[in-house]
Amino acid sequence: MSEGRSCPLAYRYRPSDLCLDPRPVSEDVLYVVGGLYGNPYALDEIERMARAEEQQGRRVRLVFNGDFNWFNASDSLFREINSRVLEHTVSLGNVDYELATPNDGAGCGCAYPDFVDERVVARSNAMMERLQAVAGNHPDLQQRLRLLPRYRCLLLGGLKVLVLHGDPGSLAGWGLAHESFVAGNGHELTEWFRRTGADVIASTHTCLPVLWSGTVDGRSRTVVNNGSAGMGNLAQDPRGLITRIALTAPLHEPVAGFDSKGLSVSLLPVAYDLAAWLSRFDQLWPAGSAAADSYRDRISGGTSLTPGRVVFPPSV
Numbered sequence: 001m002s003e004g005r006s007c008p009l010a011y012r013y014r015p016s017d018l019c020l021d022p023r024p025v026s027e028d029v030l031y032v033v034g035g036l037y038g039n040p041y042a043l044d045e046i047e048r049m050a051r052a053e054e055q056q057g058r059r060v061r062l063v064f065n066g067d068f069n070w071f072n073a074s075d076s077l078f079r080e081i082n083s084r085v086l087e088h089t090v091s092l093g094n095v096d097y098e099l100a101t102p103n104d105g106a107g108c109g110c111a112y113p114d115f116v117d118e119r120v121v122a123r124s125n126a127m128m129e130r131l132q133a134v135a136g137n138h139p140d141l142q143q144r145l146r147l148l149p150r151y152r153c154l155l156l157g158g159l160k161v162l163v164l165h166g167d168p169g170s171l172a173g174w175g176l177a178h179e180s181f182v183a184g185n186g187h188e189l190t191e192w193f194r195r196t197g198a199d200v201i202a203s204t205h206t207c208l209p210v211l212w213s214g215t216v217d218g219r220s221r222t223v224v225n226n227g228s229a230g231m232g233n234l235a236q237d238p239r240g241l242i243t244r245i246a247l248t249a250p251l252h253e254p255v256a257g258f259d260s261k262g263l264s265v266s267l268l269p270v271a272y273d274l275a276a277w278l279s280r281f282d283q284l285w286p287a288g289s290a291a292a293d294s295y296r297d298r299i300s301g302g303t304s305l306t307p308g309r310v311v312f313p314p315s316v
Contacts, residue, residue: 003107003125010103011094011111011150011171015195018168019153022160027061029053030156031268032163032226032243034065034093034204038072038081039230040280041272042240046229049268052251063152065204066093066165069131071230071291073284078134082141092148093165093205094172098128099135100145111172115179123290130290153198157247157262162198166205176225177206178305181312189214193221200224200265202243208305209233209241209267211256212312222260229270231295232302234310239302240270256310267310274300 031050036042050060068085072078092100094109103109107125135142150171151164167173174180175188192201193216200222203210209227213220227233229240234255244250244266250257257266278300285291308314 003121005110005112005121006107007111007170007172008103008109010101011097011109011166012169013150013171015168015192018151018164018196019160019162019198022153022155024155025061027059028248029058029060029244029246030063030154030161031060032063032065032202032224032245033229034067034165034226034243035207035228035230036064036068036081036085037070037228037230038068038077039240039272039277040077040080041277042230042270043081043084045270045272046242049270056251058246058248062088063154063163064088064090065152065163065202066091066171067095067204068093069095069099070127071281071284071295073127073131073134075134075137077280077284078131079138079141082138082145086141086144089152090148091152091163091165092145092150092171095128095131096145096148097150097171099132100142102132109172111166111170111174113174113179120294123294126290127294156245159199159261159263160197161200161202161245162196163202165203167203168192168196168201172205174206176201176203176210176223178208178210178225179206181210181212189223190216199261200245200263202226202245204228208303209255209310210312211258211265211267211310213258213260214313220261222263222265224265224267226267231299233305234302235304235306237269237302238274238300240272241267242270244268255307
């Protein structure tokens with residue numbers, strides 16, 4: 001397979017291994033932040049949201065599940081993003097993995113499926129090449145990235161919350177993508193819940209949000225994919241999204257959410273300073289660059305996805 005479509009062996013893991021050792025958390029709220037993509041203004045807003053919760057007496061843990069790097073292709077912004085993120089609970093995405101431990105032939109490590117246009121794949125590979133050159137100037141940060149796990153299993157309210165980047169088979173898997181839910185992935189999903197023993201699986205990587213609820217072997221289960229924290233996810237909506245998993249309801253209206261066995265699971269919008277980020281983005285990735293061609297329209301205007309199409313099974 002070509003670069004950007006292949007899945008390195010190092011990305012793969014066994015679903016039965018993922019929640020063998022769940023780690024209890026003392027906080028009341030988890031903010032799972034996937035796909036920050038090097039956006040410092042989104043990170044500012046997420047931290048502000050966490051402080052607002054804490055002012056209400058709720059303890060918040062920020063959990064970054066990969067691809068916190070991507071657009072931050074300058075030495076100063078690369079160091080800022082990684083230094084700030086690494087103060088929290090972190091696991092790797094394919095972008096971060098390829099910055100720390102490049103795999104021959106992996107390209108961006110995205111493992112893009114066939115429905116993604118080859119021009120998108122080529123641009124992502126070019127972006128990775130540029131970002132790897134920047135990362136090479138920061139060997140201390142690369143070393144810290146190498147030490148990160150590929151997934152985490154957390155215990156909140158007595159329930160297992162599996163936090164990963166792609167899907168329970170691979171760091172860059174697309175089995176929890178919006179497209180997979182549209183196509184119908186029920187059998188695969190059932191097997192993953194059986195083999196992991198997780199109550200909630202929180203993913204990202206595939207750039208479009210998903211909130212799924214169902215029953216497997218008599219137990220209520222949930223999948224939540226936040227799409228991207230650092231760029232727009234919905235139609236005519238440039239806000240990012242994060243996953244909130246908590247023992248309490250959110251302070252503000254989520255894009256989508258529901259309660260599952262005592263946990264409140266929701267997708268929260270991240271209303272960061274878009275004008276400031278576009279100005280910074282345009283300096284880093286001017287018109288005609290790989291990132292501008294692939295992402296600028298989405299950053300400024302969101303996607304074609306409406307909120308009602310985020311929830312699965314869809315309401316009748």
